[in-house]
Amino acid sequence: MALLDISDLHLSMRSFEGETPILKGIDLTVERGQIWGLVGETGSGKSLTGLTISRLLPSTTAHYTGGQVLFDGKDVLRASDRDMRALRGGRIGMIFQDPTTNLNPSFRIGTQMVDAALHAARDKPEILGLTGRESRRARRRTAWQASVALLESFGLHDAEDRMPRFPHEFSGGMRQRVLIAMAMIGQPDLLIADEPTTALDVSVQSQILRLIHRLVEERNIGVMFITHNLGVVAQLCSHVAVMYRGRIVERGPVSKVLKAPEHIYTRALMGAIPTARARMDTLRGIDGPLRDRIEAEIAATAKEVTA
Amino acid sequence: MLWYVIRRLLLIIPTLLGLTVIVFAIARLLPGDPVGLAAGPNATPEVIASVAAEFGLDKPIPVQYWNYLTGLLQGDWGVSLFSRRPVIDDLAEFVPATLELVIAALLIAVIVGIPLGLLAAIRRDGIFDYLTRTVSLGAIAMPRFFLGLLLQLAFAMALNWLPLSGRFPLIEFPPDRITGFYTVDAILIGDWHALGLALQHLALPALALSLSPLATILRMMRASTIEVLQQDYILTERALGIPPWIILFKYTLRNAVSATLTVIGLYVSWLLGGTVLVETIFDWPGIGLYSTQAILGQDFMPVIGVTLVIAMIYLVTSVIVDILQAVLNPKVRLQ
Ligand SMILES: Nc1ncnc2c1ncn2[C@@H]1O[C@H](COP(=O)(O)OP(=O)(O)OP(=O)(O)O)[C@@H](O)[C@H]1O
Ligand SMILES: [Mg+2]
Numbered sequence: 280m281a282l283l284d285i286s287d288l289h290l291s292m293r294s295f296e297g298e299t300p301i302l303k304g305i306d307l308t309v310e311r312g313q314i315w316g317l318v319g320e321t322g323s324g325k326s327l328t329g330l331t332i333s334r335l336l337p338s339t340t341a342h343y344t345g346g347q348v349l350f351d352g353k354d355v356l357r358a359s360d361r362d363m364r365a366l367r368g369g370r371i372g373m374i375f376q377d378p379t380t381n382l383n384p385s386f387r388i389g390t391q392m393v394d395a396a397l398h399a400a401r402d403k404p405e406i407l408g409l410t411g412r413e414s415r416r417a418r419r420r421t422a423w424q425a426s427v428a429l430l431e432s433f434g435l436h437d438a439e440d441r442m443p444r445f446p447h448e449f450s451g452g453m454r455q456r457v458l459i460a461m462a463m464i465g466q467p468d469l470l471i472a473d474e475p476t477t478a479l480d481v482s483v484q485s486q487i488l489r490l491i492h493r494l495v496e497e498r499n500i501g502v503m504f505i506t507h508n509l510g511v512v513a514q515l516c517s518h519v520a521v522m523y524r525g526r527i528v529e530r531g532p533v534s535k536v537l538k539a540p541e542h543i544y545t546r547a548l549m550g551a552i553p554t555a556r557a558r559m560d561t562l563r564g565i566d567g568p569l570r571d572r573i574e575a576e577i578a579a580t581a582k583e584v585t586a
Numbered sequence: 587m588l589w590y591v592i593r594r595l596l597l598i599i600p601t602l603l604g605l606t607v608i609v610f611a612i613a614r615l616l617p618g619d620p621v622g623l624a625a626g627p628n629a630t631p632e633v634i635a636s637v638a639a640e641f642g643l644d645k646p647i648p649v650q651y652w653n654y655l656t657g658l659l660q661g662d663w664g665v666s667l668f669s670r671r672p673v674i675d676d677l678a679e680f681v682p683a684t685l686e687l688v689i690a691a692l693l694i695a696v697i698v699g700i701p702l703g704l705l706a707a708i709r710r711d712g713i714f715d716y717l718t719r720t721v722s723l724g725a726i727a728m729p730r731f732f733l734g735l736l737l738q739l740a741f742a743m744a745l746n747w748l749p750l751s752g753r754f755p756l757i758e759f760p761p762d763r764i765t766g767f768y769t770v771d772a773i774l775i776g777d778w779h780a781l782g783l784a785l786q787h788l789a790l791p792a793l794a795l796s797l798s799p800l801a802t803i804l805r806m807m808r809a810s811t812i813e814v815l816q817q818d819y820i821l822t823e824r825a826l827g828i829p830p831w832i833i834l835f836k837y838t839l840r841n842a843v844s845a846t847l848t849v850i851g852l853y854v855s856w857l858l859g860g861t862v863l864v865e866t867i868f869d870w871p872g873i874g875l876y877s878t879q880a881i882l883g884q885d886f887m888p889v890i891g892v893t894l895v896i897a898m899i900y901l902v903t904s905v906i907v908d909i910l911q912a913v914l915n916p917k918v919r920l921q
Contacts, residue, residue: 335821445916461822461826
């Protein structure tokens with residue numbers, strides 16, 4: 280059974296103007312040990328796909344009109360809220376783009392980290408080496424020690440001294456390490472990373488990428504890595520899925536897709552890269568005649584499929 | 587932190603000193619004849635001169651100011667022209683009465699306003715949210731004295747649950763004076779009967795005074811909670827599987843309260859300045875009533891005294907708010 284199996288996922292977002300279809304039939308399978316790069320232009324639905332897997336979109340606006348998202352064989356779109364909370368942190372870890380805004384500014388790093396650890400340990404006490412019968416204080420102490428150890432192993436030196444500090448006393452790279460540690464302390468099987476290095480400078484970026492790579496090797500987790508940066512995909516990912524307007528237009532092993540892109544949109548993306556390490560941000564907008572050609576070709580393939 | 591507090595408190599002194607100059611100048615230079623008023627309508631020029639000499643008002647104004655200031659430092663806040671009572675004695679009686687009222691009103695506003703604001707925010711656009719939004723708009727707009735009259739009509743006259751006015755029953759003795767706050771003194775000496783009576787008298791005026799700050803705090807709390815709930819870190823906390831109640835009561839509450847705190851601080855001075863009408867309606871023997879009489883009688887020593895006390899309370903409050911702000915919000919550096 281695949282770790283994550285998304286099939287024919289349809290999502291509409293409600294707003295004042297009515298319902299807008301955002302995801303129009305996403306199919307994606309992530310196995311353990313795979314790092315999937317999810318690329319595509321801005322607004323193509325990458326983040327909403329990621330948030331759907333943890334079912335973090337507000338039910339008032341997000342309307343799932345079809346398909347299923349099987350995590351370990353269980354459909355998250357139909358799971359209870361309680362089950363979803365157990366999945367989050369404990370089975371599915373998430374990290375986001377901006378480390379400066381994703382830590383609560385009013386609480387010590389240690390407090391936030393220990394809470395994350397304790398909530399993951401409610402359903403999996405073994406991750407902290409607990410039996411579940413310890414006192415509250417003993418649990419907190421164990422969670423604290425486990426947090427320090429994890430932060431140290433993620434390259435945050437003097438973690439013991441840093442735990443009682445507040446987020447604004449940390450650099451961006453340090454905060455992102457803390458956030459990754461918070462996502463990983465529950466030993467999840469799947470890590471969803473939504474542009475985790477976009478806000479960091481290049482040297483810190485490659486350290487974070489190495490850290491994620493190490494996690495996959497050591498723990499055999501699956502990763503969904505959302506990015507604009509095809510250079511990062513080439514460097515880190517084993518597989519890549521290319522999104523365009525709520526659909527995945529091309530997918531496969533990185534070596535294959537980046538060497539011989541089949542879909543015109545992928546080719547447009549790659550043709551637009553000035554150098555291998557350039558960021559896609561500058562290229563988010565593909566416009567003019569090229570966009571018309573992409574649209575025409577997609578329309579043609581859609582007709583072929585229905586015909 | 588300790589240094590910061592000490593420095594802030596020391597900074598209050600020059601502010602107050604400047605204030606004495608201004609208030610003294612205004613009170614003495616305004617047209618009017620306080621000595622003549624005090625001496626009475628039929629006083630002969632000799633009597634008026636002797637009254638002026640008694641109070642030192644025959645001296646040049648800078649000298650009067652100097653005498654006042656040196657007296658102030660020795661605990662002599664001047665004497666009322668009419669009652670001839672030392673102002674400091676009057677203040678010791680009336681300031682605790684007003685403070686008790688203001689603090690009770692503020693406590694009601696905070697204790698009710700913050701949870702209701704939080705509730706309105708998490709049930710945003712629900713029935714409760716609409717209800718509180720409408721009611722609080724009305725509450726902010728409604729004059730306090732009118733609300734006071736309504737409360738008297740309903741709870742004192744129609745239902746007869748609570749006393750109509752006053753701070754304590756006329757036929758009973760208030761608790762022995764320790765702090766001057768009847769509720770606090772009753773608790774300190776363990777007189778539960780007196781505590782009950784004091785609370786009964788406090789209830790309606792405090793309620794009348796609390797409604798507007800309550801509504802403002804509720805709206806502020808609602809807005810800041812909604813703002814906090816939209817922050818990235820809340821999504822991260824949810825993605826970590828942290829239960830909603832911990833996210834709300836631990837990780838959201840503190841940030842939202844810290845935004846609301848500034849409003850609460852501002853309301854202290856608003857309340858202090860705004861007790862007059864409520865004190866009049868409820869016959870509450872506080873500085874509102876006291877200073878109104880003093881102003882009408884051009885009795886300037888009490889006026890200056892009351893002004894200084896209000897300024898002092900305001901300045902101390904702002905220090906307290908800043909300290910609380912720093913406790914809630916580690917990014918605020920105390921320097
Ligand atoms: N809360 C929302 N309500 C309505 N529409 C939304 C909401 N969030 C996102 N959308 C829309 O859904 C589409 C997909 O958004 P999404 O954030 O998944 O894009 P993305 O591929 O992650 O883009 P980016 O690369 O800029 O992060 C966009 O067109 C966006 O306007
Ligand atoms: Mg995105």
